[in-house]
Amino acid sequence: MRRGFVLVISGPSGAGKTSIARALVDSIAGLAFSVSATTRPPRPGEREGVDYLFCDRARFQEMIEHGELLEWASYSGNLYGTPRGPLEEILSQGRDIILDIETRGALNVRRALPESVLVFVVPPALVDLEQRIAARCAVSTDELSSRMAQARIELAAMRNYDYVVVNRSLDEAIGQIAAIITAERCRLTRQPALVSSWTEGGGAG
Amino acid sequence: MRRGFVLVISGPSGAGKTSIARALVDSIAGLAFSVSATTRPPRPGEREGVDYLFCDRARFQEMIEHGELLEWASYSGNLYGTPRGPLEEILSQGRDIILDIETRGALNVRRALPESVLVFVVPPALVDLEQRIAARCAVSTDELSSRMAQARIELAAMRNYDYVVVNRSLDEAIGQIAAIITAERCRLTRQPALVSSWTEGGGAG
Numbered sequence: 001m002r003r004g005f006v007l008v009i010s011g012p013s014g015a016g017k018t019s020i021a022r023a024l025v026d027s028i029a030g031l032a033f034s035v036s037a038t039t040r041p042p043r044p045g046e047r048e049g050v051d052y053l054f055c056d057r058a059r060f061q062e063m064i065e066h067g068e069l070l071e072w073a074s075y076s077g078n079l080y081g082t083p084r085g086p087l088e089e090i091l092s093q094g095r096d097i098i099l100d101i102e103t104r105g106a107l108n109v110r111r112a113l114p115e116s117v118l119v120f121v122v123p124p125a126l127v128d129l130e131q132r133i134a135a136r137c138a139v140s141t142d143e144l145s146s147r148m149a150q151a152r153i154e155l156a157a158m159r160n161y162d163y164v165v166v167n168r169s170l171d172e173a174i175g176q177i178a179a180i181i182t183a184e185r186c187r188l189t190r191q192p193a194l195v196s197s198w199t200e201g202g203g204a205g
Numbered sequence: 206m207r208r209g210f211v212l213v214i215s216g217p218s219g220a221g222k223t224s225i226a227r228a229l230v231d232s233i234a235g236l237a238f239s240v241s242a243t244t245r246p247p248r249p250g251e252r253e254g255v256d257y258l259f260c261d262r263a264r265f266q267e268m269i270e271h272g273e274l275l276e277w278a279s280y281s282g283n284l285y286g287t288p289r290g291p292l293e294e295i296l297s298q299g300r301d302i303i304l305d306i307e308t309r310g311a312l313n314v315r316r317a318l319p320e321s322v323l324v325f326v327v328p329p330a331l332v333d334l335e336q337r338i339a340a341r342c343a344v345s346t347d348e349l350s351s352r353m354a355q356a357r358i359e360l361a362a363m364r365n366y367d368y369v370v371v372n373r374s375l376d377e378a379i380g381q382i383a384a385i386i387t388a389e390r391c392r393l394t395r396q397p398a399l400v401s402s403w404t405e406g407g408g409a410g
Binding site for chain 2: 119120122126155156158159161162163164165166175176178179180182183184186187188191194195198199
């Protein structure tokens with residue numbers, strides 16, 4: 001059976017990546033969501049085990065020490081990590097995993113799993129990004145400029161990604177990332193059994 | 206403007222690649238067909254300038270000498286080549302090109318244009334391939350085994366390709382290659398202006 005791959009979606013806060021990731025998991029067969037662990041306190045409406053695995057620093061430190069995390073990074077003073085066990089189990093079942101994480105985490109995933117696919121989502125323009133962040137969080141001017149500064153740091157990491165998707169409309173962006181998943185599933189390097197059956201045995205049938 | 210790319214479709218005779226290529230050009234905006242030049246005589250129903258640019262050996266030799274061909278190869282005693290001029294014009298207009306050529310030609314295209322995308326199409330099983338070749342050409346037993354031998358040579362080249370698509374149904378195969386085209390258009394390396402606008406200027410807008 002084909003081993004699954006990890007598709008990482010990153011992008012500046014406000015680019016729409018979380019909505020995209022949720023819609024993809026709902027609509028594509030064989031695609032699962034990986035829930036990150038974090039020491040950040042839950043925001044209103046966030047659910048344990050669905051949005052994040054919320055834990056304290058002691059537990060997070062334990063996960064690091066026991067090798068339970070595929071990767072982890074500190075971000076805005078909180079720790080974020082990707083639990084290894086559930087992820088490996090899904091991949092070995094031939095299902096693919098979507099990870100919605102920031103750019104340093106994404107590059108750590110690529111180091112741990114070089115066959116991962118990295119997709120960067122941007123809004124149509126920087127002005128849209130400001131508006132989305134401001135509208136979503138009702139943040140102060142200071143908080144807005146701090147978030148915009150963080151967005152610029154995220155944007156600078158774009159060059160390490162495989163694909164860039166512009167979120168002009170949610171449907172279009174979802175369609176493009178769905179196409180990326182379909183294409184990556186057709187990649188020769190992800191179908192070793194199929195290739196062997198045709199090039200060694202002289203035919204799959 | 207984004208420069209277009211060449212998508213090469215290859216596969217053993219009878220895998221359905223020509224039908225797939227025609228359907229893709231009809232359904233995807235910004236995708237053009239490149240017509241190969243050949244010294245092979247036209248088969249019944251084949252049209253000059255649509256299926257092939259038919260020419261004699263003297264004219265083909267002239268095209269080689271004048272550098273008018275991106276690549277060329279000899280195949281079953283006939284010469285086949287890709288005219289460079291029309292192809293470069295289409296790519297510079299930001300349109301992509303689909304090329305339906307055999308495996309040696311495909312690898313020559315990759316050498317000339319390293320950013321090309323190579324897709325290999327196979328039928329569901331070898332037995333299907335035999336049946337399709339036999340049904341399509343009403344060939345003799347000798348001709349059938351010669352074509353099957355040729356098919357095995359083509360299949361051995363599969364490992365040099367980027368993607369493998371199994372033609373279980375025409376619609377499914379067309380959908381998968383359409384997804385590959387969408388994905389490749391989203392590739393970071395094919396969107397240098399977009400990436401620069403976000404990482405250098407701080408935003409496209």
